[in-house]
Amino acid sequence: MLSDITDKDIEFKDYKKQSDIHGTALYPAVMIAPIQKKILKELLSEDNTIHTVFDPFHGSGTALYEASTLSSDIDVIGCDINPLANLFTRVKLEGINIQHIYKDIDSLKSFINTSSTVQIEKLSFHKIEKWFKPDIIDALSLLKSAITNIKCKRNRLYFWYMLSDIIRKYSNTRSTTYKLHIRPQTMIDSLPSGDCLIEDYISRVEKNVNKFKYHTSKYKLYKEDILSKIKHFHSNNFDISITSPPYGDNATTVPYGQFSMLSLYIIDKKDLKLEGWELENYSIIDNHSLGGKKSKVVLSDFEKSLLEPYLSKIKESMHKKVITFFSDYFSFLKELVRVTNKYIIITLGHRTVDRVKINLTQITQDYLVQYHFNNILTRTRDIKKKRIPKVTSIVDDQPVSSMNKEYISIFQYQE
Structure with missing residues (x-):
């Protein structure tokens, strides 16, 4: 039973990526494979009508790979704006000849x-x-x-x-x-x-x-901006959506694009999925990612109410980057609930802005419940090993700590 999963069950302190496919190449801030597998396996055992798993920010393909290995009846679908993420995930799913x-x-x-x-x-x-x-x-x-x-x-x-x-x-x-x-x-x-x-x-x-040596043909990957792509999926298209979205704009959180650029400049272009803009400069992928674009900011009154407790404590000069990210994030969530018909599994961290910790897990929960996705489980895991420094910056002569916990939440659609 999902309810039997405890915080301790998802610690996996001794898990070493080097022991499996996910440790064969470095990629930033990947989800912990056995956690995703444990949750997916439990859901599949409880509901035999699950046939599609979608990751809208698939990164290096952790969740899609684990879902694919659990059942030959599963179709996995992923999207990511980063061409290196697309290549990584494709290699894991296709395997070698x-x-x-x-x-x-x-x-x-x-x-x-x-x-x-x-x-x-x-x-x-x-x-x-x-x-x-x-x-x-x-x-x-x-x-x-x-x-x-x-x-x-x-x-x-x-x-x-x-x-x-x-x-x-x-x-x-x-x-x-x-x-x-x-x-x-x-x-x-x-x-x-x-x-x-x-x-x-x-x-x-x-x-x-x-x-x-494992491979599957039951997959579809899109190398696109999720905010554009997700609008083209049919409603109720996916049984499970499982992902770990950015916790803020990439430039000031995890720079997935910048991390990837040296490889993208060297790998033969014919073997990359490119739209044509991705190699223009070292920051362009991050600038095109969630919360990074200079697009029109539109927030509903409800969305504003979710942010107000945090914005009221943050300097006004820093409001723009928070609002810009959440404008994109809420647009994404609104589409995610439209295309998902059973479960949303989401791994999140709480970002600090101007020494104010923004509870992204609670904001997400409050948002999803408005669309009949109720939280049936949330578990907390300490982040044991990090490449990001424990202190990321100094604000008003005081150190600002980086994230040291992640939160795995499961939501189920209920009429």
Whole structure:
């Protein structure tokens, strides 16, 4: 029974992503896989009429992958504005072509070993020398040429997926943040060589093959802005919607887009889902994400009433970014309840603005109940391991702590 799930049941203190597919490449602020699986499994056991699972902010595909593995009768549908998220999730769901993968790995290694006889196109994009040492650029150029040479698309996408983690690891950006933030020169000078990068990459490709043997064809992914895409879905289209939406605009919370840009500049464009604007600058994906666009702000009286307890305590100069985000967030929730006919499972955190903690879980609950989605379970989990610093900023000479808890809420539609 769902009601039997306690806070302790969703701690999963000992869970290590490295033990499964979700730890094969870094992506920001991913949901904890066994939590999502536990909840989905319980719902599926209680209701055998569930056939569709939707994640409107699918990120690296944690929830969709776990849902897919629970039942062959499940269709999973996802949307994300980030092309790297789209690639990550696609690779997890499609898996590798087992018949060709070992031959393709041998071909990759052969290409690298005979590279002196092949013309390699050197990587070039805006500020590449800032983010990579010269020998790292050469190594990545070689790997890009080798991967592009792979004919089997499913396997080629796997090679790109595995390269993404290597790109971040060997770049000049700090590993303590998801933002692009240059390391001190002494740390850059001590980074491993391009030869080490290639050895590391091949080792990871070979080591992780077995984690990608599962595949499904019962999926659909959209690389689009959810606020635009969700309006085109039919009402009551999905049995379960499960997601962890942004807790505020990406630029000041988790910069998913900025995190992804180095990989997106290097991965062959033919293997990315692109609308054409995504590579214009390092911040553009975050600026196009929920709460980041300079669109017209429209709030109903009810929505204003949900925000007023917080806005009354926040400096007026900081109201705009809060209102802009919630304008988008409420628009999203309004569509989410329209397209979902049974359950909404949502993982949230409480953002602090001007030292005022905004209870996004309560705001969401108050909003959803107006549309007959009643909260049947909320559980709290301590966030044990974080890349975001414990202190994110200083306001009025006082430190501001980052989020240290997340809240998993389940809502059920009830007439």
